[in-house]
Amino acid sequence: MNPNPEIKVKFVDLGAQYKILKDEIIKKFDEISSKGAYILTDELKKFEKNFADYCKVKYAIGVGNGTDALFLSLRALGIRQGDEVITAPNSFIATAGAIVAAGAKPVFVDVKDDYNINPDLIKQAITTKTKAIIPVHLTGRPADMDTILIIARKHGLYVIEDAAQAIGARYKGKRVGSLGSTGCFSLHPLKNLHVHGDGGIITTNNKELYEKLLKLRNHGLKNRDECDFWGYNSRLDSIQAAIGNIKLEYLDDWNKRHKEIAAMYRKNLSDVVTVPVDKEFEEPVYHNFMIQGDKRDELQKYLLERGIETKIHYPIPIHLQEAASSLGYKERDFLVCEAQAKRILSLPIYPELTDGQVNMVIKAIKSFYSNKNIKMSKK
Numbered sequence: 001m002n003p004n005p006e007i008k009v010k011f012v013d014l015g016a017q018y019k020i021l022k023d024e025i026i027k028k029f030d031e032i033s034s035k036g037a038y039i040l041t042d043e044l045k046k047f048e049k050n051f052a053d054y055c056k057v058k059y060a061i062g063v064g065n066g067t068d069a070l071f072l073s074l075r076a077l078g079i080r081q082g083d084e085v086i087t088a089p090n091s092f093i094a095t096a097g098a099i100v101a102a103g104a105k106p107v108f109v110d111v112k113d114d115y116n117i118n119p120d121l122i123k124q125a126i127t128t129k130t131k132a133i134i135p136v137h138l139t140g141r142p143a144d145m146d147t148i149l150i151i152a153r154k155h156g157l158y159v160i161e162d163a164a165q166a167i168g169a170r171y172k173g174k175r176v177g178s179l180g181s182t183g184c185f186s187l188h189p190l191k192n193l194h195v196h197g198d199g200g201i202i203t204t205n206n207k208e209l210y211e212k213l214l215k216l217r218n219h220g221l222k223n224r225d226e227c228d229f230w231g232y233n234s235r236l237d238s239i240q241a242a243i244g245n246i247k248l249e250y251l252d253d254w255n256k257r258h259k260e261i262a263a264m265y266r267k268n269l270s271d272v273v274t275v276p277v278d279k280e281f282e283e284p285v286y287h288n289f290m291i292q293g294d295k296r297d298e299l300q301k302y303l304l305e306r307g308i309e310t311k312i313h314y315p316i317p318i319h320l321q322e323a324a325s326s327l328g329y330k331e332r333d334f335l336v337c338e339a340q341a342k343r344i345l346s347l348p349i350y351p352e353l354t355d356g357q358v359n360m361v362i363k364a365i366k367s368f369y370s371n372k373n374i375k376m377s378k379k
């Protein structure tokens with residue numbers, strides 16, 4: 001294998017987006033820097049209002065990152081040591097990490113073919129200690145929220161949406177982040193709407209939670225000199241908020257391009273690999289386009305040799321991570337998630353990707369499977 005193939009299709013190309021927005025961003029950076037207005041300013045308030053309007057919720061609270069959005073939501077809802085929180089084992093490690101950081105225990109439930117938590121299995125994971133469910137809208141596809149909310153209501157549980165990968169996705173016409181007690185978003189550089197570094201935002205319709213979260217992210221301070229309770233320092237900087245304001249204007253167009261690319265992949269690859277197919281209740285944003293195929297590792301290597309970068313989200317499920325060993329899980333506990341982890345591959349998908357590049361990826365995948373004469377097994 002050529003160890004340094006010329007990359008023709010990058011997995012992400014953050015520089016390409018910056019090039020388009022450079023003038024707007026530099027102008028704003030200069031304006032904020034000249035004023036020296038960096039923290040908890042009107043620029044942040046403006047982003048919070050714009051983001052809340054976009055998600056059709058009453059309130060939004062800018063925080064340091066998506067992990068803090070989850071952690072602070074858990075704290076605001078009073079979840080603490082001794083409590084259990086149900087979530088999916090195939091998410092990014094941060095979902096479970098935030099539960100552990102809040103002092104609680106993550107309890108995993110297997111997923112379905114759309115990579116989202118299987119609501120039919122939630123009931124059997126509920127104990128007297130369960131306080132909340134965190135469905136993850138993985139790859140930008142919404143989880144089955146109605147069913148999850150009915151279970152939560154019946155058992156008196158909070159629902160915190162991990163919408164880190166799904167900014168702009170809709171469930172039955174409603175934006176994700178508007179359905180649970182809170183919606184937690186990441187603005188990390190790899191997300192559909194990203195700032196220039198770490199960033200996160202929480203959405204809610206609950207005024208009491210909103211007011212608590214405003215204080216929690218700022219040391220528990222009521223004002224400059226008075227502190228109501230112990231809190232944290234997790235604020236979204238003004239420069240990042242300003243970049244968020246600029247980019248929010250483009251988000252729907254970008255998400256539209258994600259969907260176009262997803263449609264191209266789906267149309268041309270469904271005969272050789274398993275592709276995601278939208279369910280009737282969802283409008284995904286395809287943060288990731290995940291295929292499943294036989295000989296996945298060979299395929300990834302083959303694509304890289306032809307200058308095409310791909311990634312695996314995620315090769316080791318959370319319950320099998322060393323960090324999770326004290327939780328007592330073992331291999332074969334979550335068969336669907338574990339089987340998917342061996343077969344999934346995320347293809348490049350971002351607004352600046354050209355049709356020519358998408359076709360290059362399609363052609364290479366088709367050629368891999370025809371060369372190898374691999375018979376697809378639909379697992």
Ligand SMILES: Cc1ncc(COP(=O)(O)O)c(C=O)c1O
Pocket residue numbers: 065066067068091092094095136162164165185186187188198199200
């Ligand atoms: C599903 C999910 N949850 C949580 C996070 C954590 O977000 P952040 O990296 O901004 O802390 C991420 C992203 O990294 C994610 O993909």
